[in-house]
Amino acid sequence: MTADTRQKTLNQAQLVPIVLDEGQRGYDILIGSGLLDEPSSWQGLSKAASALIVSNETVAPLYLQRLRAQLSKYYARVDAVLLPDGEQFKDWASLNLIFDRLLETASDRKTVLFALGGGVIGDMTGFAASVYMRGVPFVQVPTTLLAQVDSSVGGKTAINHPLGKNMLGAFYQPARVIADLDTLDTLSQRELSAGLAEVIKYGPIADAAFLDWIEVNLDALLARDKSALAYAVKRCCEIKAWVVGQDEREQGLRAILNFGHTFGHAIETGLGYGEWLHGEAVGCGMVMASDLSVRLGLMPAEFLPRMRALIERAGLPVVGPPLGAQRYLDLMRVDKKAEGGEIRFVLVEGLGKAGMHAAPDELVEMVLATHCA
Structure with a gap:
C-alpha cells in the first residue's frame, strides 16, 4: 500500500499493523464501517490477471457481488467458489473445491485469493493459498466477529481431521485483513x-x-x-x-x-x-x-x-x-x-x-x- 493510499484508507478506517521479522515483513488490518465498498481498501495489493473469491452459501448472497464489483476494477477476471457452510465442512473435500476452481481456470502463481466469510472460510482459503503452486497471495475479508478479532489475524490456516481440530495446516500470512464492521449486522x-x-x-x-x-x-x-x-x-x-x-x-x-x-x-x-x-x-x-x-x-x-x-x-x-x-x-x-x-x-x-x-x-x-x- 502506497503512502497516499494508506493515508486515504486511514481516513476511512482504523488501522492496526502487524510487523514481522523486525519490520522485514508485515501487513495491515483495516477496521471500520463501509470498507467493503471503499475502493482504497483494495488498492495496492499484488498485481495479477485474476482473483478468486472463496465464500460459502450463507455469506455469498449477502456480499459476494459487492466484493466482486470492487475487485473487477483491479483484476481482469474475478472468479468465485462457494463452499458448504459449517465447521463440519472444514475438511479435505471442501479444500479440494478451491483447488478444483483454481486449476479449472488455469490460475497462476500471482492469482490472489480473497476469503469472504468467517473463520472456516478464512482458514481454508489461507491453507489453499499456502499450498497452491507452493504459495499465492491471499486477503482476509472476515464477516463474523470471531474472525475479525481472532482467526483472520496472524496467519494460522488449517483444516480439521476427524481425530483432532486444526491438525492439518500451515502458518501463512495474508497480504491484508479488511474487517468491515457493517457485515456484523447480518450475524445471528x-x-x-x-x-x-x-x-x-x-x-x-x-x-x-x-x-x-x-x-x-x-x-x-x-x-x-x-x-x-x-x-x-x-x-x-x-x-x-x-x-x-x-x-x-x-x-x-x-x-x-x-x-x-x-x-x-x-x-x-x-x-x-x-x-x-x-x-x-x-x-x-x-x-x-x-x-x-x-x-x-x-x-x-x-x-x-x-x-x-x-x-x-x-x-x-x-x-x-x-x-x-x-x-x-x-x-x-x-x-x-x-x-x-x-x-x-x-x-x-x-x-x-x-x-x-x-x-x-x-x-x-x-x-x-x-x-x-
Whole structure:
C-alpha cells in the first residue's frame, strides 16, 4: 500500500499493523464501517490477471457481488467458489473445491485469493493459498466477529481431521485483513455470542483493563453498538498483532492465545464438528481453564465466578457436554500444545498474564466433574 493510499484508507478506517521479522515483513488490518465498498481498501495489493473469491452459501448472497464489483476494477477476471457452510465442512473435500476452481481456470502463481466469510472460510482459503503452486497471495475479508478479532489475524490456516481440530495446516500470512464492521449486522445472535468468546479471552491473558471494559460494555456489544464493536475489534487486533509479532509460529508466547481452547477443541471434536460453534466451545473451555487456574493456586477463588458470570452473560454455554472424563483427556492429548503425551493448558497467572502449565489428570477430572453435565 502506497503512502497516499494508506493515508486515504486511514481516513476511512482504523488501522492496526502487524510487523514481522523486525519490520522485514508485515501487513495491515483495516477496521471500520463501509470498507467493503471503499475502493482504497483494495488498492495496492499484488498485481495479477485474476482473483478468486472463496465464500460459502450463507455469506455469498449477502456480499459476494459487492466484493466482486470492487475487485473487477483491479483484476481482469474475478472468479468465485462457494463452499458448504459449517465447521463440519472444514475438511479435505471442501479444500479440494478451491483447488478444483483454481486449476479449472488455469490460475497462476500471482492469482490472489480473497476469503469472504468467517473463520472456516478464512482458514481454508489461507491453507489453499499456502499450498497452491507452493504459495499465492491471499486477503482476509472476515464477516463474523470471531474472525475479525481472532482467526483472520496472524496467519494460522488449517483444516480439521476427524481425530483432532486444526491438525492439518500451515502458518501463512495474508497480504491484508479488511474487517468491515457493517457485515456484523447480518450475524445471528448465536454467532455474535460465539465471537464474544474470543473477545473475552484477550482480557485475562493480556489486558486486565480490557477485561474491565468488556464487563462494562458487554450489553452494548450484544446490541451491536458500532462504537463498542469498533473498539473491541481494534483492541483485540492490537493484542494479537503484538503477540504474533513476537512469536509468529507459536514457539512460546503465542500459545497464550489458546486460553480455553484445549478444553474447547475437545468439546468440538468429541461432539462432532458443527454441533457447538467454536466460540461456544471456547467460552465453556475458558470456564474450565479458569477453574484449573484457581485449583493450581495461580488465581484467587473469585476469578472463577467472575469469568463464569461474564461468559454466561455473553450468551455462551458454561456447562460442557457429558463426554466422560477419559474421552476428554484422550482428546486433549492430541492437542497441538501437548508434549510427550502430557496435556499442557493455557492458564491465567494473574489478570493480564497467562502461561503454559501441566496439571495432574486427577485435578483435570475434578474440573470436568464440576463443569460438565
